[in-house]
Amino acid sequence: MKSVLYIIIVLTFTTFASAQESSRLPLRVVTSVDLKQYTGTWFEIARLPNRFQNDCAGDVTATYILLDDGEMKVVNRCRKEHGDTTEAEGLAKRAGDDEPVSKLKVRFAPSFLSFLPFVWGDYWIIDLAADYSYAVIGEPKREYLWVLARTPVMESDTLTQILARVTAQGYDISTIIKTQQTIK
Numbered sequence: 001m002k003s004v005l006y007i008i009i010v011l012t013f014t015t016f017a018s019a020q021e022s023s024r025l026p027l028r029v030v031t032s033v034d035l036k037q038y039t040g041t042w043f044e045i046a047r048l049p050n051r052f053q054n055d056c057a058g059d060v061t062a063t064y065i066l067l068d069d070g071e072m073k074v075v076n077r078c079r080k081e082h083g084d085t086t087e088a089e090g091l092a093k094r095a096g097d098d099e100p101v102s103k104l105k106v107r108f109a110p111s112f113l114s115f116l117p118f119v120w121g122d123y124w125i126i127d128l129a130a131d132y133s134y135a136v137i138g139e140p141k142r143e144y145l146w147v148l149a150r151t152p153v154m155e156s157d158t159l160t161q162i163l164a165r166v167t168a169q170g171y172d173i174s175t176i177i178k179t180q181q182t183i184k
Contacts, residue, residue: 024170027140029102030128035072037132038125039064042148044078044179045134045159048171050144052088052108057081058180062148064092074106079182092123102128127165136162142171152181 044060047053053060056078065073074090090108094101102125109119121144127136134154137146147154147162163173 024142027124027126027138027142027169029100029124029126031100031102033101033125033128034132035066035070035101038135039066039072040150042135042150043152043181043183044146045149045154045181046145046147046163046176046178048143048145048173049175049177053078055080055086059085059183060179060181061183062146070094072104074108076108095122102126126169127162134158134162136166138166138169138171142169145171145173145176152183 041061041063044062057080059079061077063075067073072092074092076088076090077085079085088108090106092104092106095103095105104123105120106123107114107119107121113119122139124138124140125135126138132150134147134149137148138144145166147159163176167173
């Protein structure tokens with residue numbers, strides 16, 4: 001009897017979890033991005049925790065350089081706990097010819113591994129100020145999120161509004177990390 005009850009509980013939970021996932025609407029991206037205007041340095045204002053930034057204590061930046069072939073060089077920097085700076089260089093490209101420019105793929109693996117699909121991660125621009133003063137980056141599973149700005153500090157009202165919009169898109173921001181920026 002206990003095993004039947006256990007199976008019913010597991011099936012109920014699995015069905016509920018599956019229904020929750022399928023009821024989530026697809027992640028919306030911005031309709032238009034001018035990559036020339038997007039290039040330059042962005043300061044990380046906030047992010048969801050992720051394994052590849054575990055050592056970052058603050059001063060996180062991302063610099064984008066548009067290349068002649070339409071791809072972008074990506075240089076991410078951050079300050080570690082003891083003051084050292086670490087840097088990762090990558091490449092971003094459109095997710096596909098039939099996809100909007102706001103859907104990009106990014107890789108930080110060596111170029112000789114570019115043919116492997118799993119080295120490319122989704123980099124979707126899901127919110128962007130009209131004047132390109134801030135951008136919000138996400139991905140369809142809603143596991144990763146970055147709020148970027150052209151300045152190291154963002155008005156708290158602006159950040160609150162951004163976080164409300166990403167929450168409406170299905171993000172859980174309960175573990176959001178506000179980035180410490182000492183760069184002036």
